[in-house]
Amino acid sequence: MEGTYFVFWNWLVAVYLFVAGVSAGCFAVSAIAYFIGPKVYQDISRIGAYIAPFPLLVGIACLIADLERPLIFWKLMLTLQVASVMSWGAWLLLIFSALSFIYFYLWLPERFDLVNLFKKPADHGDDVETASESFLYKLRRRNLKKLKGWIALIGLPVALMVGIYTGVLLGALVARPFWNNPMLPMLFLVSALKTGTASICLYGCFIQGFGGMSQEKMETNKFLVHSLDFVLMVLAIITIFLFIFGLYVSPRSSVGAALLIMGGPYTFAFWGLVVVLGIFIPLCLEIYELLPHFIRQAAMREHNPWISGIITIAVLIGGYFLRHVVVYGGQAAELVSL
Amino acid sequence: MAHYGMVIDETKCVGCYACRVACQNQNNLRAHEAYNHLEEREYGTFPDYTREFLPVQCQHCDNPPCVHVCPTGASIKRPDGVVLVIINDCIGCKYCIAACPYNVRIIKNEGYVEKCRFCIEFVEKGIEPACMTTCMTGVRLFGDLDDPDSEISRYIARNRHRLRQFKGELNTRPRIYYRKG
Numbered sequence: 226m227e228g229t230y231f232v233f234w235n236w237l238v239a240v241y242l243f244v245a246g247v248s249a250g251c252f253a254v255s256a257i258a259y260f261i262g263p264k265v266y267q268d269i270s271r272i273g274a275y276i277a278p279f280p281l282l283v284g285i286a287c288l289i290a291d292l293e294r295p296l297i298f299w300k301l302m303l304t305l306q307v308a309s310v311m312s313w314g315a316w317l318l319l320i321f322s323a324l325s326f327i328y329f330y331l332w333l334p335e336r337f338d339l340v341n342l343f344k345k346p347a348d349h350g351d352d353v354e355t356a357s358e359s360f361l362y363k364l365r366r367r368n369l370k371k372l373k374g375w376i377a378l379i380g381l382p383v384a385l386m387v388g389i390y391t392g393v394l395l396g397a398l399v400a401r402p403f404w405n406n407p408m409l410p411m412l413f414l415v416s417a418l419k420t421g422t423a424s425i426c427l428y429g430c431f432i433q434g435f436g437g438m439s440q441e442k443m444e445t446n447k448f449l450v451h452s453l454d455f456v457l458m459v460l461a462i463i464t465i466f467l468f469i470f471g472l473y474v475s476p477r478s479s480v481g482a483a484l485l486i487m488g489g490p491y492t493f494a495f496w497g498l499v500v501v502l503g504i505f506i507p508l509c510l511e512i513y514e515l516l517p518h519f520i521r522q523a524a525m526r527e528h529n530p531w532i533s534g535i536i537t538i539a540v541l542i543g544g545y546f547l548r549h550v551v552v553y554g555g556q557a558a559e560l561v562s563l
Numbered sequence: 564m565a566h567y568g569m570v571i572d573e574t575k576c577v578g579c580y581a582c583r584v585a586c587q588n589q590n591n592l593r594a595h596e597a598y599n600h601l602e603e604r605e606y607g608t609f610p611d612y613t614r615e616f617l618p619v620q621c622q623h624c625d626n627p628p629c630v631h632v633c634p635t636g637a638s639i640k641r642p643d644g645v646v647l648v649i650i651n652d653c654i655g656c657k658y659c660i661a662a663c664p665y666n667v668r669i670i671k672n673e674g675y676v677e678k679c680r681f682c683i684e685f686v687e688k689g690i691e692p693a694c695m696t697t698c699m700t701g702v703r704l705f706g707d708l709d710d711p712d713s714e715i716s717r718y719i720a721r722n723r724h725r726l727r728q729f730k731g732e733l734n735t736r737p738r739i740y741y742r743k744g
Contacts, residue, residue, distance in 0.1 A: 233657040233670065293655025293674035300635045300654055311658050312634035399628060399733050400664035560664055
């Protein structure tokens with residue numbers, strides 16, 4: 226019927242796309258920070274590794290809950306349909322969640338070491354290695370540094386692929402003009418890295434806190450987080466511009482889809498929440514934080530929890546609403562017409 | 564091997580919805596479920612005015628997006644050209660509903676996706692699809708496109724310049740041909 230449409234994917238899918246992005250972003254930022262400064266940016270790597278596995282679990286739960294027959298979701302894992310993005314995605318999520326849990330384990334402090342489980346209390350402080358614990362011992366104690374590097378190296382492309390896949394999942398559908406846009410996967414990837422950085426910052430500032438952290442260390446961490454965020458914000462603006470441009474230079478149905486966010490029902494959610502709240506406000510605050518450092522080569526400003534709080538919360542809200550607008554808008558847009 | 568297809572002569576359709584009801588009866592569907600629908604469009608203002616009824620059902624595409632996107636392999640294209648859902652393998656992810664440009668897949672209360680199957684169980688016994696036999700103006704013509712002597716093949720050969728494929732530019736290569744004028 227004209228004017229009515231059927232919403233088959235609801236907010237659960239939007240939540241899934243969002244949290245999968247957060248996980249992928251956390252892992253990617255953690256791995257990147259580990260590569261450019263394993264010692265210097267240790268805190269960022271560690272926090273990223275701590276966060277990465279858990280939003281993904283929520284996301285997978287949402288994904289299964291969205292199925293009409295959640296009890297037989299395992300049929301996904303019996304086959305690989307080469308032409309289906311969703312099938313690739315299911316396997317990708319399996320690999321990524323395994324890698325992120327291994328990475329999480331490798332970053333845990335020594336007292337959580339699995340070797341401790343097999344040790345009798347009397348053995349404490351004893352360096353004698355029994356046969357049963359030798360495998361775990363090698364895994365954790367001897368090769369920890371090497372292993373972290375390898376998992377980060379393998380996991381980084383997988384995390385990036387998860388970030389891209391959430392967009393390709395929607396972008397591969399030729400029937401849906403709002404989704405069928407080559408910039409959508411890029412937009413989701415940039416947003417994933419952005420929300421990943423924001424959740425690391427949020428965790429670092431408000432859950433872990435700065436207890437015992439020296440001024441210099443804090444500044445180093447802050448500089449990396451803000452610089453990454455700044456670059457990603459700029460990329461996000463370019464990608465959003467190209468996304469809308471791409472809709473306008475396509476056939477009539479795509480222009481119709483663009484009108485959903487250019488005066489249509491999703492205008493406020495897109496421009497107000499995604500662009501202004503999710504990008505412009507944090508970008509202005511980033512510039513405020515970084516400008517003295519860039520221009521006068523001065524030291525970073527004093528840490529202000531309000532600024533970090535607003536940036537991170539705003540980026541996360543904007544990241545969710547980007548998925549929300551895209552999921553609902555894609556279904557509201559008229560199917561390509563004859 | 565037979566390769567089934569259909570011609571829909573839109574100019575004969577009066578919009579009585581008998582095909583929808585016949586299909587619902589044939590397939591035991593609930594009142595809100597339908598494998599075919601009519602797209603009604605109006606053009607102009609009275610008295611310079613016209614309207615069209617476009618009967619739409621699964622186009623049984625030769626390049627079916629719904630089959631490509633299915634993550635469990637539940638959506639299949641049979642060698643005889645019919646696109647089917649193996650309902651035991653369908654997990655209800657609704658990705659095929661998103662992928663179909665014709666909006667003809669529905670989600671059943673039982674949790675799987677279903678759609679027009681060209682009444683293939685009956686066609687195999689030599690009975691024609693319900694939407695075709697019920698139509699009072701003879702809008703639909705169903706048959707084997709591989710057999711050059713079948714009624715549908717000869718109709719297509721004679722009227723090729725008048726026939727269109729619905730959203731054919733999406734490269735779905737539909738098996739249903741529409742006669743517009």
